[in-house]
Amino acid sequence: MYLVRMSEHLPEEDRLRALERLDLLDTPPEADFNDLVSLASDLCGAPISLLTLLDRDRQWFKAAKGIGIRETERSLAFCDKALLQDDIFVVSDAQTDPRFADNPFVTGDPNIRFYAGALVHSPEGQKLGTLCIIDTRPRELSWREANILGKLARQATQLIEVRSRRQELEAARSREEALRARTDELQFQFQRLAHLSQLQNENLGAFFQNALDPLKTGRFTKKEIAEINEKAAAHREQVDAYNEALALLAAYRRQAGPMPAEAIRLLDFVQDVFPALMPLVKASGNRVQPYIPADLELRQNRAAVHLIFKATLGLLLGAVSKADISLVAKSRPDGVAFSISIPEHNLVEALQRYLPDAPQLGSEALTGRSFHVEVALLKDLIFEMGGNKDVHPLGNRGTGIELFLPHAF
Numbered sequence: 541m542y543l544v545r546m547s548e549h550l551p552e553e554d555r556l557r558a559l560e561r562l563d564l565l566d567t568p569p570e571a572d573f574n575d576l577v578s579l580a581s582d583l584c585g586a587p588i589s590l591l592t593l594l595d596r597d598r599q600w601f602k603a604a605k606g607i608g609i610r611e612t613e614r615s616l617a618f619c620d621k622a623l624l625q626d627d628i629f630v631v632s633d634a635q636t637d638p639r640f641a642d643n644p645f646v647t648g649d650p651n652i653r654f655y656a657g658a659l660v661h662s663p664e665g666q667k668l669g670t671l672c673i674i675d676t677r678p679r680e681l682s683w684r685e686a687n688i689l690g691k692l693a694r695q696a697t698q699l700i701e702v703r704s705r706r707q708e709l710e711a712a713r714s715r716e717e718a719l720r721a722r723t724d725e726l727q728f729q730f731q732r733l734a735h736l737s738q739l740q741n742e743n744l745g746a747f748f749q750n751a752l753d754p755l756k757t758g759r760f761t762k763k764e765i766a767e768i769n770e771k772a773a774a775h776r777e778q779v780d781a782y783n784e785a786l787a788l789l790a791a792y793r794r795q796a797g798p799m800p801a802e803a804i805r806l807l808d809f810v811q812d813v814f815p816a817l818m819p820l821v822k823a824s825g826n827r828v829q830p831y832i833p834a835d836l837e838l839r840q841n842r843a844a845v846h847l848i849f850k851a852t853l854g855l856l857l858g859a860v861s862k863a864d865i866s867l868v869a870k871s872r873p874d875g876v877a878f879s880i881s882i883p884e885h886n887l888v889e890a891l892q893r894y895l896p897d898a899p900q901l902g903s904e905a906l907t908g909r910s911f912h913v914e915v916a917l918l919k920d921l922i923f924e925m926g927g928n929k930d931v932h933p934l935g936n937r938g939t940g941i942e943l944f945l946p947h948a949f
Contacts, residue, residue, distance in 0.1 A: 551666075556596055558666040562704055564593055565600055572699050573603035576671065580692050581605045584685045586673035588650060591660065591696055592619045593669040606674075607650055616643055619670045622657040628686055629670070631655040633678035650674070656681045658693035663701040671696050728897075729793070732920070733786075735898050736913050740782055743904055743911045747775055750908025771908055774858075778910040781851050785917040788844050792924040799841045801948035806869055806876065807832040809842075813849050820857040828853065832869040838876045839947040844925060848918055852880070852941070855912050860885045875927070875946035883938040891931045891939070895919060 559565065573591050581589035588606035592599050599617035601610050614620055621639065622629035634640040634652050646652050657672030671693040673685075681689075750771070792799055810830050814821075821828065838845065856865060860882060868879040893899055894915040904911040922929050927945040934940040 555594075555662075555666040555668070558662040558664060559593060559595065559668055562662060562668075562700060563707065564602055564668075564700070564703075565595060567602070569603065570703075573696065574605075576692050576696055576699070577603040577605045580671060580673055580689060583688045584656075584673045586654075586675050588674035590672050590674070591669070592617070592657075592672060593660075594619060594623060594667075599669070602669075612645070616645060618652070618655045619657050619672060622659065622670045622672070623667050626659070628656060628658045628681070628689060630681045632680055635678075651676045653678045656685070656689060658689045660693050660696045660700070662697075663704055668700070729920075732897055736916055739899065739901065739911065739916075740779075740913045742901055743913065744775065744779075746901070746905050747771055747908040747910070750906070771910070774910045777854075778912060778914065781847070781854075781912075781914040782917065784843075784847055785851070785914040785921060788841075788847060789917055789921050789924065792844075792921065798948055799844070801839050801841050803837045803839050804842055804845060806836050806838055807834050809845070810849065810867065813846060813853070816850060817853055817857060820854060824857050824860065825862040826857050826860060826865055827863070828857070828865045828867065830867045830869075832867070833871070836869055836871055836876065838945060839949065840925065840945055841948065844921060845945065847914075848922065848943070848945075851912070851914050851918055852943075855891075855915055856880070856882060856887070859887055859890060872944070875944060878941075878943040878945070880941040880943070881934055881938065882940075883934060885939060886933065886937050887939040888931055888933050891941070895931070 577589040577591055581587070586606075589604075590601050590607070591603040593602055594614060594617065596614070598614050599612045599619055601607075604610070618629075618631060618634075618640065631637050631640060632654060634643065634646045634655065640646050640652075643652070652674055654675035654677065655672060657670035660668050660671055662668055671689065673689065807830065810832060814828070817828075820826075853865075853867075863882055863885050866879075866881045868881070870877050870879075893902065894912065899913075899916050901911055903909070919929060922943070922945070925945060925948070927943065929944075930942045932940050932942070
């Protein structure tokens with residue numbers, strides 16, 4: 541008994557899966573299918589013709605002529621009975637047929653009396669529904685009409701197969717285009733990382749070359765030694781930041797799913813970042829003032845956000861002196877928008893050096909001072925996080941940095 545139920549159940553599930561795979565249900569009208577039902581109606585002299593698809597609990601019309609509805613309950617569908625046989629299903633007079641006499645579509649609008657439906661199949665042969673004709677008067681289906689209906693149903697089957705093949709081809713083209721775009725993106729990423737790596741090496745090379753220049757005179761002055769130590773310390777910090785940015789960027793690009801994220805209370809977070817920046821603050825005489833609501837939170841990867849703020853603020857503090865730097869954070873439905881303002885100091889051109897796809901060394905090649913390659917990497921990291929960053933003039937002489945980071949879930 542159990543095996544009989546399974547044998548009855550499995551073909552229906554296969555049929556429903558085929559219907560779902562073909563993506564026909566609830567799709568807009570298509571001229572090819574509309575033409576078929578019009579032909580069926582005209583050639584068979586029937587006021588109503590339908591191309592029906594039988595879903596689990598409903599009958600849906602892919603094309604229809606002579607009727608204004610798009611679907612009915614499956615339990616009321618004549619086509620549901622048609623699925624039980626392999627030949628054309630005919631009801632000559634529904635009012636005298638006990639299976640349909642009480643059907644509301646027989647006793648009421650559209651007052652069905654005659655029905656004839658030929659099966660429409662999937663490319664694999666599953667029964668999807670019917671191409672059917674309906675009349676409001678009892679009649680018989682002639683041999684000529686049966687032949688026409690059968691041919692049109694086979695044509696509907698072929699149209700479904702052509703439509704399916706076309707969708708498969710379009711999907712394959714989309715996958716190919718996506719793969720090509722991804723290949724181009726990976727090639728660009730590789731070339732950019734190779735360039736930034738070379739830039740990092742050139743910057744370190746410039747430092748060593750500059751530091752060794754005093755050897756030509758055979759001695760180092762105290763001033764030269766102090767300057768070398770200062771540059772070395774800056775380069776050590778820059779190399780650490782570069783390596784951290786590179787590791788985070790690699791993690792984002794390698795991760796199949798979202799990176800680990802947590803709710804970060806931003807005011808506390810920024811205040812935690814400041815101690816590492818205090819030597820720069822004291823040396824430069826700058827003042828940094830955060831304007832962040834006490835309860836404002838950002839759900840993101842803590843390590844990435846920490847690096848972004850430490851590197852960005854560190855770059856600004858090293859670039860200006862005796863400046864008032866403000867950091868404003870505002871909540872947005874999808875994340876947090878940050879604005880960093882440096883009035884009276886135009887750093888736009890200096891900061892935009894880090895934004896091109898292939899940044900270049902400037903005076904650093906001669907002085908041996910550190911070029912912040914990690915800031916160039918931050919642009920890529922922020923993009924991988926779904927955010928964006930922009931540098932723009934602030935008034936006549938100031939600088940503004942806009943940064944948006946989305947919530948990660």
